[in-house]
Amino acid sequence: METMLTVETLEKSFKDKQAIRDISFDVRKGEIMAILGPNGAGKSTTIRNIMGIMYPDKGSIAFRGHNEIPRHKIGYLPEERGLYKNVKVMDILLYLAELKDYPLKKARERALSYLKKFDLEGQENSSVEELSKGMGQKVQFISSIIHEPELLILDEPFSGLDPVSQELFKTEIRSLAENGTAILLSSHQMNLVEEMCDRLFMMHNGKRVIYGDMDDVKEKYANFKCTIRGKNDPHVLENLPDVERIKQDEDTSVLYLARDVHPVSWLKHLPESLSVQELSIDRISLHEIFIDIATDQNLAQKEGAAYA
Structure with missing residues (x-):
């Protein structure tokens, strides 16, 4: 399976605090890779380095073996949602597609198709501020995939969604992976991660504690x-x-x-x-593994070098 994203020995410090240290993992074409950890573990810092929002002190980030990350091939759903509230839904989707150098005619067709799929048909001329929180989140998700990215980074995609909308998101994320999109997903909803993801990378205190296939992790650790x-x-x-x-x-x-x-x-x-x-x-569930690590019981370390 082709490797789309490679992160090697990444380190980043802020003043006297080292946020991440010696972080290495990869994301492959057509897989859903989870990046997990309690608040303050270093997930957001890692993602922001990948996105070029900040730059690492040490290490490298490569896309298909090249150090330059082509931004038009990456989709990003940030944890902090932020669409222009007084702009029409279609206008914001077309604007964001244009920023990714995506053909506008094709973007319009995809936007209408996704609005229908996400039960937002007829809302293309509504302003974002007229939408409910859940509807706005759907529009933000559409904006992250409108340009057919090869790598999609999702930061807490299910936060605030009702169960029906969660199922819509899950179905679409799986469909994207099946069609070859490499997906890096961060979430605190461990039941959804366990259900959807092929591999996981778990962090604590800026360091890797678990990394591997979901089934292997459960067999070896759980x-x-x-x-x-x-x-x-x-x-x-x-x-x-x-x-x-x-x-x-x-x-x-x-x-x-x-x-x-x-x-x-x-x-x-x-x-x-x-x-x-x-x-x-x-x-034991992935949720219980997460709690063990987040509460510093260090159970992962008892497994020795299996995940080091």
Whole structure:
């Protein structure tokens, strides 16, 4: 698979604070790559360096092997939305397409098609300030893809969207990837990231902590957990083998199992006296991995060099 974006040993400091250090990753054609991390991890600084909004102190950023980034081939949806409020929707879309050297006739056709697809048909002559927040966000998304970018950077694309609009965005993002667009996606909605992304790059305190295929990360890092619904004595659960920690909430107990535990074999250790209304075993979610890292439990580091 062709590599569209290559980031190598990127570093950036502001006064006495180093925002990012030794950041390296790539984004491939037709994939959705997640860049994740808690607030202050360095995601926005990394994205702004890629976009040329600021420049790194060290390292390189290349597009298809060339150090010069062709801006007309990149689409960008910033976290801070910002369209001209008193300008008509069609005018702003055509203006932004023209800035990317995209043919205006084709841009108009694409704009009308996308407005229809995003339930905004008939709104092309409305000003941005007349639109609801969600409608404005759709227009901003359209503006980021109107010129058929080869690389698309999405910063919190689902923020503030209702579930129906989220599904529209998810469908379009997947469609873009299937048609060859390389997508770098930043989001705090881990369930959507886990559902959509092929690979992930997770940062903390300006450094990489996890990098790899989504399935590989879950297999190598996300240990199994057993969720039991039923009223049980916590001391009984604590005495079970290979249980690293337990979280109890009313009548539900979540048992986090040690690495390399075979779930089917482990179930044989459950006592017959256990109260079980429901029982499930699955791997911990990307959300839980994120929380572990964001709260400095350093669980990723316990995996050694697998993600270093």
